[in-house]
Amino acid sequence: MKNKEVNQNRMEVIVSLAKRRGFVFPGSEIYGGLANSWDFGPLGVLMKQNIKQRWWKRFVEQRPDMVGIETALMMNPKVWQASGHLENFNDPLVECKKCHSRFRLDQLPDGKKACLACGGPITEPKQFNLMFKTFFGPSEDQASTVYFRPETAQGMFVNFKNIIDTTRRRLPFGMAQVGKAFRNEITPGNFIFRTREFEQMEIEYFIKPDAWESSFEHWLVEMRLWLKDLGVAEERIYEHEIPEGERAHYSRRTVDIEYEYPFGRSELYGLAYRTDFDLKNHMEKSGQDLRYSDSETGEKFLPHVIEPTFGVERSFLVALLEAYREESAPTADGESDTRVVLKFPKWLAPIKVAVLPLSKKANLSEKAQEIFRMILSDYSCEYDETQSIGKRYRRQDEIGTPYCVTVDFDTLEDQQITVRDRDTMKQERIAITELKNYLQERLNS
Numbered sequence: 001m002k003n004k005e006v007n008q009n010r011m012e013v014i015v016s017l018a019k020r021r022g023f024v025f026p027g028s029e030i031y032g033g034l035a036n037s038w039d040f041g042p043l044g045v046l047m048k049q050n051i052k053q054r055w056w057k058r059f060v061e062q063r064p065d066m067v068g069i070e071t072a073l074m075m076n077p078k079v080w081q082a083s084g085h086l087e088n089f090n091d092p093l094v095e096c097k098k099c100h101s102r103f104r105l106d107q108l109p110d111g112k113k114a115c116l117a118c119g120g121p122i123t124e125p126k127q128f129n130l131m132f133k134t135f136f137g138p139s140e141d142q143a144s145t146v147y148f149r150p151e152t153a154q155g156m157f158v159n160f161k162n163i164i165d166t167t168r169r170r171l172p173f174g175m176a177q178v179g180k181a182f183r184n185e186i187t188p189g190n191f192i193f194r195t196r197e198f199e200q201m202e203i204e205y206f207i208k209p210d211a212w213e214s215s216f217e218h219w220l221v222e223m224r225l226w227l228k229d230l231g232v233a234e235e236r237i238y239e240h241e242i243p244e245g246e247r248a249h250y251s252r253r254t255v256d257i258e259y260e261y262p263f264g265r266s267e268l269y270g271l272a273y274r275t276d277f278d279l280k281n282h283m284e285k286s287g288q289d290l291r292y293s294d295s296e297t298g299e300k301f302l303p304h305v306i307e308p309t310f311g312v313e314r315s316f317l318v319a320l321l322e323a324y325r326e327e328s329a330p331t332a333d334g335e336s337d338t339r340v341v342l343k344f345p346k347w348l349a350p351i352k353v354a355v356l357p358l359s360k361k362a363n364l365s366e367k368a369q370e371i372f373r374m375i376l377s378d379y380s381c382e383y384d385e386t387q388s389i390g391k392r393y394r395r396q397d398e399i400g401t402p403y404c405v406t407v408d409f410d411t412l413e414d415q416q417i418t419v420r421d422r423d424t425m426k427q428e429r430i431a432i433t434e435l436k437n438y439l440q441e442r443l444n445s
């Protein structure tokens with residue numbers, strides 16, 4: 001198979017596994033779907049929560065220089081005037097005069113002036129604003145038009161004064177927010193890579209202007225460390241320095257953290273030096289003094305900002321792609337077959353432990369249920385007594401469960417169970433009374 005086919009196949013395999021096992025479903029499926037919208041199923045929601053919680057712990061709870069915030073999805077439209085989104089958050093768009101397909105201008109190969117779908121003639125480029133509009137309140141007129149936020153960042157800038165007043169933070173310090181953002185993307189696609197509704201985990205890190213270079217480097221290192229924690233191999237990550245002229249309107253330096261997806265290299269996260277662009281504009285447009293007072297020098301100035309931004313769904317997608325393995329594994333009758341296994345970092349696995357009685361016999365089920373309930377309050381667990389034990393192991397491998405606990409007839413006599421490790425497939429016999437410690441040592445890191 002050619003490389004392109006292998007890669008396309010890899011995406012299809014992931015999309016199909018995600019649906020089959022309840023990670024991600026096509027949105028509104030029973031009505032024929034809503035193009036490129038997705039719903040997160042029982043395993044997907046656990047995994048997504050694990051990503052967000054880990055991120056929050058790492059970048060907010062474990063850092064004395066950070067505070068968290070959660071701001072409204074719909075804000076006063078003046079915010080988007082000040083931020084430049086109403087004016088600048090556009091993609092140049094062309095439309096086919098024949099089949100009316102729309103494309104982003106930058107998708108057309110250099111110099112090509114024909115429709116990518118049917119080869120027909122295309123219109124001159126038109127600016128298309130990516131913000132979703134709606135009406136705030138019962139009257140549907142211009143005065144009540146609001147926008148769903150296209151990024152979480154502005155909610156943090158407009159609360160800068162509130163945070164300074166209530167927390168008395170000194171520079172440097174950061175604000176973090178995790179939440180939904182909406183963009184009326186012209187070309188959504190590639191599964192959950194580009195959607196019109198997605199989640200961001202963003203930090204606005206406020207600094208003295210002369211500290212921007214060292215702070216930028218600090219956050220680049222932090223982003224690399226996070227990716228390592230997420231289980232992403234360094235060789236598929238690229239740090240793309242965006243040249244002047246291609247950067248967003250607010251940025252003086254941007255590094256896109258890109259990943260080698262099966263469909264090509266593309267952005268995963270971004271790191272930008274936003275200068276004092278946002279605070280300056282909000283101060284001007286709101287008429288409020290947003291300056292910071294330096295308690296040592298008495299000087300008043302607008303802090304500058306370094307912004308590391310992380311997409312939740314793109315984190316989810318790369319974590320799945322990185323974890324997916326097809327390996328040859330021995331079967332019960334001495335043959336070998338292929339096992340699919342998601343080798344997630346343990347913290348990321350949606351289910352940490354599966355409890356599997358060897359048979360459905362009442363006395364075994366009862367013992368297994370007892371063990372299941374014992375660990376359920378500490379870890380997300382699954383109880384499964386259907387099908388052969390081999391098949392159940394494979395099911396757990398396929399969803400990345402690090403440990404399977406098997407309860408057999410000997411358990412009833414010796415109060416011991418077998419714990420199977422997802423990655424090595426090694427099995428260990430331990431006492432039930434040791435199980436909690438055993439798991440704690442291996443899962444709580």
Ligand code: ATP
Nearest residue numbers: 185193194195198200267268269270309310311314
């Ligand atoms: P792209 O170049 O891929 O359109 P962008 O440069 O517009 O992305 P940013 O504005 O930097 O993206 O948004 C910050 C982060 O939010 C991105 O790095 C990405 O992880 C995530 N993100 C942005 N747009 C989408 C989307 N449409 N769907 C899913 N995630 C997104």
